[in-house]
Each structure stands twice: as C-alpha cells, then as structure tokens.
Amino acid sequence: MKTKIWAHRGASEYAPENTLEAFELAVRQGADGVELDVQLSKDGELVVIHDETLNRVSNHKGYVAEYTLKKLKTFHVNKHFPQYGKTIIPTLEEVYQLLKPTNLTINVELKTSNNFYPGIEEKVIALADKLGMSDRLLYSSFNHYSLLRLKKISSNVKTGILISDIIVDAPDYAANLGIDAIHPRLNILQIPDFVKSSKEKGIEVNPWTVNDETQMRILAEQGINAMITNKPDVCRKIVEKRKLE
Known part of the structure; x- marks a missing residue:
C-alpha cells in the first residue's frame, strides 16, 4: 500500500496555515489530502483556525469564539507569512x-x-x-467524546482519535470505541508493534507531524496509511521514489 500524504493545515511550511492559500498550494504540491481545524465563531459559524485565540497567527488578540464571522473576516492571519498579504480565516464551507x-x-x-x-x-x-462531501471526510479530535457524538449522529462517519501522550493499548482502545483510525504524535510510534497491532485490528495509523525526510522514508517503508506533514512536496518525492524502488 502506498502511503498517502495529508497536508497539515495545508502546505503550512510555505503558506499561512489553515487558509485557502495553504490548501490550494497543497493541491498543487501533490497532497492526497489535507488536515484542518474547525471551531465556532460567536454567531455559530464553522471557521477554520487552529488556536482558540488569534494571537499566534494574527496581529489581533482574543478568542475566536468572542468574534462574529463578519468580524473574523476583517482579520488577517498572515503574521508569519506577510508576503501573502490579506489572508483571512476561511469558513469550513469555503x-x-x-x-x-x-x-x-x-x-x-x-x-x-x-x-x-x-x-x-x-x-x-x-x-x-449539504455539499455531498461525507464520503471524503475523516473527523479527528483530542476530545474523544466528540467523536462518539459524531458516530451517534451519523453511524457512517469515519473518525480518528488524536493522541499526544502514551496510552496503553491504544489500538484496543480505538477498536473498542468503534473508531476507524489513530492519529498519534510521531514519537508514539516508538512503541513496539504499534503499527502492526493497529493494522491487525483494522485501525488506520496517520501520524503527525512528519517533516523530517528520514522519518518520512521510515514511515513509507512501514506502510503507514497517511503521513500528516507541513511539507507535502518533500513527502511526495519520497513516497514516489519508494514506489519506483
């Protein structure tokens, strides 16, 4: 199985994260998918931004949930990529x-x-x-209750637990909850037989955030389902090279 490449917040190594510009670049760089983060604005609109506050990516401050969508759309989130100019927070629908x-x-x-x-x-x-996109989506969260709620609302949704700390028998935990995938912090893959055990239980493994080329090669060789990376272009070259070997 060829390992897939999912662009972390879009091609976030090269463009403002979680923006239309970053997602468009990910498409051009050959990503198989994108990873993004969703929250609610003050007026209940689905907006795509990682932090609960604006501080890190914008020159404005405060919590995302404190602002209406109309107000959020006036903020620029190009703090680390000023060359991109007036980049704004997209809605999930956009x-x-x-x-x-x-x-x-x-x-x-x-x-x-x-x-x-x-x-x-x-x-x-x-x-x-509404948009006929259900079969293209996988939902993940560190709040595993959110994933169970999604399953309760629609039993067909595909879900992945996010984990950043060591959990004993995480594949069993995921399988027992009826979860489809594990999205572990990269260091968790040091646990012996983590990937093997997950595969045996029918659980996909999609680690984050894979930016080192050596790690990309190792994971491609292990047959990981998908690598979540800030550098989809670099990852694409490595995956394609392995395919030819």
Whole structure:
C-alpha cells in the first residue's frame, strides 16, 4: 500500500496555515489530502483556525469564539507569512468548495478540547451532507467524546482519535470505541508493534507531524496509511521514489 500524504493545515511550511492559500498550494504540491481545524465563531459559524485565540497567527488578540464571522473576516492571519498579504480565516464551507473538484481526503479536526463548542458535531455533519462531501471526510479530535457524538449522529462517519501522550493499548482502545483510525504524535510510534497491532485490528495509523525526510522514508517503508506533514512536496518525492524502488 502506498502511503498517502495529508497536508497539515495545508502546505503550512510555505503558506499561512489553515487558509485557502495553504490548501490550494497543497493541491498543487501533490497532497492526497489535507488536515484542518474547525471551531465556532460567536454567531455559530464553522471557521477554520487552529488556536482558540488569534494571537499566534494574527496581529489581533482574543478568542475566536468572542468574534462574529463578519468580524473574523476583517482579520488577517498572515503574521508569519506577510508576503501573502490579506489572508483571512476561511469558513469550513469555503474550504469544502475549494477542494470539492479534487479527490483529496479532508481530515477535519474538531477543536473541542478546551471549548466544547456545543452543537459543532451536528453542524459539521449537516454541512457535509449539504455539499455531498461525507464520503471524503475523516473527523479527528483530542476530545474523544466528540467523536462518539459524531458516530451517534451519523453511524457512517469515519473518525480518528488524536493522541499526544502514551496510552496503553491504544489500538484496543480505538477498536473498542468503534473508531476507524489513530492519529498519534510521531514519537508514539516508538512503541513496539504499534503499527502492526493497529493494522491487525483494522485501525488506520496517520501520524503527525512528519517533516523530517528520514522519518518520512521510515514511515513509507512501514506502510503507514497517511503521513500528516507541513511539507507535502518533500513527502511526495519520497513516497514516489519508494514506489519506483
């Protein structure tokens, strides 16, 4: 199986993360999918941004949930890439509309660990159904209750647990919850037989964030389902080279 390449917040090594520009670049760089983060604005709109606050990516401050969508659209999120000019926070629907003509998988991370954003699970499923995108999506979260809620709303949704710390028998844990994938921090793959055990239970493994070329080669050789990377162009070259060997 050829390992897939998912662009972490888009091609975020080269463009402002979680923007239409970063997702468009990921498509051009040959990604098989993108990973993005979704929260709710003050008026309940699905917006794509990672941090609960604006501080890191914008010259504005405060929590995303404190602002309406109209106000959020006036902020620029190009703090680390000023050359991109007036990049703005996209809605989840805008990202879907951009990527709909492609065949890319979209990994939607629900940012419900700190702010639970009541109703966000219903909103993401309703949007996917509205646009006919349900079969292209995989939902992930550090809040595993969010994933169970998604499954309760729609039993056909595909889900992946995000883990950043060591969990004993994580593949068993995922399987027992009826989860489809594990999205581990890269260092967790040091656990003996982690990938093998996951595969035996029918659980996909999609580690983050894979930016080192040596690590990319190792994971491609292991037959990981997908690598979540800031550098989809570099990862593409390595995966294609392995395919030819």
